[in-house]
Amino acid sequence: MSDVKRILVIDDEAAIRKFLRISLASQNYQVIEAESGEGGLEQAALNGPDLVILDIGLPDQDGHAVLTRLREWSPVPVLMLSVRAGEGEKVRALDAGANDYVTKPFGVQELLARVRALLRASPAPNAALSAVEVDGLRVDLAYRQVTLNEMPIALTRKEYAVLAMLAAHAGRLVTQQQLLREVWGPTHVEHTHYLRIVVGRLRQKLGDDPAAPALIMTEVGVGYRLKAPLA
Known part of the structure; x- marks a missing residue:
């Protein structure tokens, strides 16, 4: 069985998804993409990712709503992305079950370090029950x-x-x-x-x-x- 980690990126900006896809693939992660909240939840259910990178500003529902629904059935680590840098926004996301929070724009090395830390902390998220x-x-x-x-x-x-x-x-x-x-x-x-x-x-x-x-x-x-x- 392959030990390649699967990372689901949920973001409606094509440029961000491309940047993340290239950056994560360079570290041998398998990248799955979705451009909406509903599409992201579907991909999470179908693919059982090891980590989810979730943008807060999605077109159909905000990332907080997606996180709430995801947490009903999955403990997969979630790294939130947002242009909103306020402390209240970060606290809201973390209290709702996010594992980490990165503000856009972000450096690729910092992001990859946070991804590695989350994957180390949660070695078997695919045991999630759907x-x-x-x-x-x-x-x-x-x-x-x-x-x-x-x-x-x-x-x-x-x-x-x-x-x-x-x-x-x-x-x-x-x-x-x-x-x-x-x-x-x-x-x-x-x-x-x-x-x-x-x-x-x-x-x-x-x-x-x-x-x-x-x-x-x-x-x-x-x-x-x-x-x-x-x-």
Whole structure:
């Protein structure tokens, strides 16, 4: 198996992509390119890159939104690029899950050093989970799609968010507080009735009998667990 590292560059400026492609290829990295946020997410799902270089100013959605969606299913290191040099912008990106931040224009040697550092710090990002399948239920975390026995299931944003978090930790307990904090926000960690309502709706849509659940199990007073997929 090749040990060549794959780097996904998401940037709408052709000149920047060319500059990065030449610079990274000179260090024997394989470069994958996308010029939009949606295209970048698709390439990330299809190619499992070892590192993502993500521009904040994209035409279809900003890089912060792309990063948020990517972090729903992938721990791949992300190096953000931006012409915005303000401290607040950097803090926002890092708090959202970026691993590093470089301001344009940048020097190629500095960029390559940061790339090497991120790859050393995260040697196996390709273990990222992009989809989970359990007893006919498929949760595609990359494309935000849910099917049951190959039939699409329509979910609300909150329903999908809860199911996606359970799927990302399939087989493991996710506490009520974790779910409430991630889906509703830190000011709602005591509002467990929100969670009970959403889980009830999910079970109804998935045909999961609440009296004898086969997919979403309840750990009373603690949290929920999605059945582990077969190895």
